[in-house]
Amino acid sequence: MDVVSPELNSLLPDEIMDTEAITMEEELPVEHLAAPPQSEPEPPQVPMETEVPEIVSLCPATTSMQMSSASTDAQCSTSSGTQLLLNLPKISSVTVPANHQLIINKVASAPAADGKSPGTAVLKPEGQKLLVAGLSKTGQPIMLALPHTWNKPATTQGTGDAKAQPTQIKMLTTVGKPVIAVSSASQLMGSSSTLQAQQLKTLQITKKPTVSTAGPMITKLIITKALNNKGLSSPASVAPVVTGRVVTQSTPVTPPRTITIGETVSTVPQNTSGNSKVAISPLKSPSKLTVVSVASQSPNSPQKSVTLPLNVALGQQILTVQQSAATSPAKAGTSQPNAQTVKPVQTVGGVGTSQFKTIIPLGTPPNVQQIQVPGSRFHYVRLVTATTGSTTAQSGGSTNTNPSIQQAKPVMMNAAVRMSVPIVPAQNIKQVVPKPLTSAAQVVTTSQTPQRLIMPATHLPQIQPNLTSLPPGTVLAPAHGSGNMGYAVLPAPYVTQIPQPAFVTLTSSSTFSTATPIQTQARLSLNGYCDCFANGEFCNNxxxxxxxxxxxxxxxxxxxxxxxxxxxxxAFKPKIGKGKQGESDRRHSKGCNCKKSGCLKNYCECYEAKIMCSSICKCMGCKNFEESPERKTLMHLADAAEVRVQQQTAAKTKLSSQISDLLTRTTPAVTSGGGKLPYTFVTKEVAEATCDCLLEQAEQAELTTQPQAVAERLILEEFGRCLRRIISFAGKAKTDCPINC
DNA sequence: GAGTTTGAAACT
DNA sequence: CAGTTTCAAACTC
Structure with a gap:
């Protein structure tokens, strides 16, 4: 069973979170869940994750899409097609007719006015149709389409110049099959009084290959919210991310489809998958943050002695946590990875196989699956409990008197974990004395040093597993409750500066007392919170x-x-998470709150990080969105300047090289006072290099659309610089070799 | 380099 | 949660 901690995803870097709910685990088909093959235990499968770099605007920013769970099994079983009926801003119904259409309906204000439950499939006459392509096993393309009403001009208020964004129709592909996605910005405002257009919505369709020939094929359709819903006056903007999923089971014949549309209200996608992924993204200093997954004891499970051999690496950190089953006696010092339980899993990308994310099995301890996503600097790790213990499914009771609770449960960080911690042989792991169950803390122990308290893992309720949001069939190995699963964020330097090679042993502890006026002390002690501290660093110089x-x-x-x-x-989580597909996928975790800068100055954290403002931003007058002409201009100028610098540098380097080369030659020279005259250095090579400089200057001037007069001036100035360099070299040569030259 | 602007974080 | 305050970074001159 997989340990799932949806809240964990809220702590995950945007590499994961940015997947826009990519990790919303797919419910397996009913029959599969109902009758899993006993003889063939389903190996922990990492869900196919796709980050289709497709952006689809589907609803107004104020939309509070409520993903209907109406895609009942009955519907799916009786439907040969895939049609989802969504309501915008609230989705109240999903229908699955036989035309492979996904219809999203927009409901004005009474989502359940008809008295039907949200799960009732209602096809609104004014429904907006979203045709999803590429979901049919039979190969029949399912395409996304927009209702004509979406294309009508935006009725936004205010200037609207930069907000009226053109409709973009882009092609999506799910496993090689196209999906037409339509991105409409302000046109999609609908009834919203949004002042600014939504910018982007992400449509993500993921297809999970069948485990076997008769296995389920899972297709995910994830529709995420629009960006740039700033300026919204509607409180409905609390639903910035809408996630829909299409879970499809393929059968040899007309495949009944289970279509599930879920909602992610938070902009921090919650991972309800069976995978617990712990990845750490860098902020400005990639190595400044260390996230440690803390597995504290469960009331119904043996206490876990968490041993974490950490590897030193800069940049990204990978965190692998192994949780042994309750029936497995805790053994500290298990250092040799055992990859027997590791199975290669592929994550299917959205566009052909090129985006398939292959999970490369690494040498891992038992029950640990490392997920390596090519192209991503992050490594994902599944938390897999041992399959031997049928008692791992625990209810989370708090009155456990089982003496086995004192058993240590090893949680190991794989050797591939990249953290700023010295590597220590696992056999040196020191088992931690069990602590009371009422609290949890991280204790660092080393083989040479006493236990060192690093950071409490308590008071992190947000990362307590949310049982209600877990997918069906998910079993939490450590029952959630008082500190069963804790994830603490450690400033990496705090770990790195531990003198001895250290293990981070995570266990429960009551070391930290909340009764202490910590906050006051912290402020006084640390003289406020400087950037060093915020970045998890020790102050230095x-x-x-x-x-x-x-x-x-x-x-x-x-x-x-x-x-x-x-x-x-x-607090120590990076604000900017890096997406898997590149910088464009990076996103600010909180969003900016700019008011005057238009998010086009470095005051804006989003702009500073060179990312677009997103829906979670609360900025006003934002111009930092994809279609913003101001932003494009800035980017263009910045790029041009950068190119110019590079080209000029190259040209000057060439010129210098030519001059230096000339100086090395022993050519007859017309001497004047014992040295060459400057003009003697203007050889053909030097002249060519100079011309290169001038041409570069001219090109830059043209690129930046400079007036001719300005361009001429720039060229002349460059020529002057070239001459000065020639003269300088000549003088230098004259000085350096007055005799030979 | 000084003064101003700006926005994130802390605070209420 | 919203308004206010603080303060350091960004920006301007």
């Missing part, structure tokens, strides 16, 4: 006054960390 952000004041620092995490559990 900064301007801090009475700085306590160092090892000399470790206890104060610990308290400050805890205080920060108490207030903001993701």
């Amino acid at each position: 900064c301007n801090c006054v009475n700085c306590f952000n160092n090892l000399d004041h470790e206890s104060e620092r610990l308290k400050a960390i805890k205080a920060c995490l108490d207030r903001n559990p993701v």
Whole structure:
């Protein structure tokens, strides 16, 4: 069984979160769930994840899409096609007729006015049709289409110049099959009083290949919210992300389809998949953050001694957590990876096989599956409990008197874990003495040093598994409750600066007392929170006054960390997560709140990170969206400037090289006072290099659409610089070799 | 480099 | 959750 912690995803970097609910695990077909083959235990499957770089605008920013669960099995079983009926802004119904159409209906304000349950399939006459392509096993393309009403001019208020965005029709492909997605910005405002257009919506369709020939084929349709819903006056904007899923089971004949549309209200997609993925994304300093997954003891399970051999690596960190089953005696020091349970899994990308994400089995300990996504700097790890223990499905009771609770449960970080922690042989892992169950903390132990308290894992309720949001069939190995599963964010330098090679042993502890006025102490001790602290670094050569952000004041620092995490559990989480498909997928975790800068200055964190503002931003007058002409201009100028610098640098380097080469020659020279005259250095090569510089200058001027006069001036200035360099070299040569030259 | 602007974070 | 305050970074001159 997979350990699923949806809340964990809220802590995950955007590499994962940015998948726009990609990890919304697909429910297996009913029959599969109902009668899993006993003799053939389904191996933990990493769901096919696709980050189709497709952006689809589907609803107004104020839309609060409620993904209907109406795609009942009955519907699916009686439908040969795939049709989803969604309501915008609220989706109240889903129908699956036989035409492979996905219809999204827009409901004005009474989503259940007809008295039907949300699950009732209702095809609104004014429904907006979304045809999903490429979902049919038979190969019949299912395409997305927009109702004509979506294309009508936006009725947005305000200037609307930069907000009226053109409709974009893009092609999506699900496993090689096309999906036509339509991205309409302000045209999709509908009844919303949105002042600004939604920018982007992501349509994600994922298809999971069958495990076997008769196995289920799962197709995910994920429709995520629009970006740039700033300026919304409607409170409905609390649903920035809408996630729909299409779970399709393929059968040899007309495949009944189970279509499930879920909703992700939070912009931080929750992973309800059976996979627990822990990945750490860099902020500005990739190595500054360390996320440690803490598996504390379950009331009904043996206490887990968490041993985490960590590898040192800069940049991305991978975190692998192994959780042994309750029936497996805890054994500390298990260092040799056992890959027997690791199975290669492929994650199907949206566009052909090129985007397939292959999960490369690595040498991992038992029950640990590492997921490596090509092209991604992040590594995903599945938390897989041992399959031997049928008692792993625990209810999370808190009154466990089982003596086995004192057993240590090893949680190991794979050797491939890239963290800023010295590598330590796993056999040196020291088992941690069980602690009371009422609290949890991270304790660092080393083979040489006493246990070191790093950071409390308590007070992180947001990462407690949410049982209600788990997909069917999910079993939480450690029952959620008082500190069963804790995930703590560790400032990496805090770990790295531990003198000895260290293990981070995570266990429960009551070391931290919330009764302490930590916050006040932290502020005083740390002199506020400087960037070093925020980045998880120790202060070094900064301007801090009475700085306590160092090892000399470790206890104060610990308290400050805890205080920060108490207030903001993701305080040390990178604000900007990097998407898998590149920078364009990066997203600010919180969104900016700019008001005057138009999000086109570095005041804006989104702009500073060179990412678009998203729906979670609360900025006003945002111009930092894809179609913004202002932004394009800035980007164009910035790119042009960068290119210019590079070209000029190259040209000057060439010129210098030519001059230097000339100086090395022993050519007869017309000497004047013992040296060459400057003009003697203007050889053919030098002249060509100079011309290159001038041409580059001219091209840059043209690229930046400079007036002719300005262009001429720039060229002349460049020529002057070239001449000066020639003269300078000549003088240098004259000085350096007055005799030979 | 000083003064101003800006926005994130802290605070209420 | 919204408004206010603080303060350091970004920006301008």
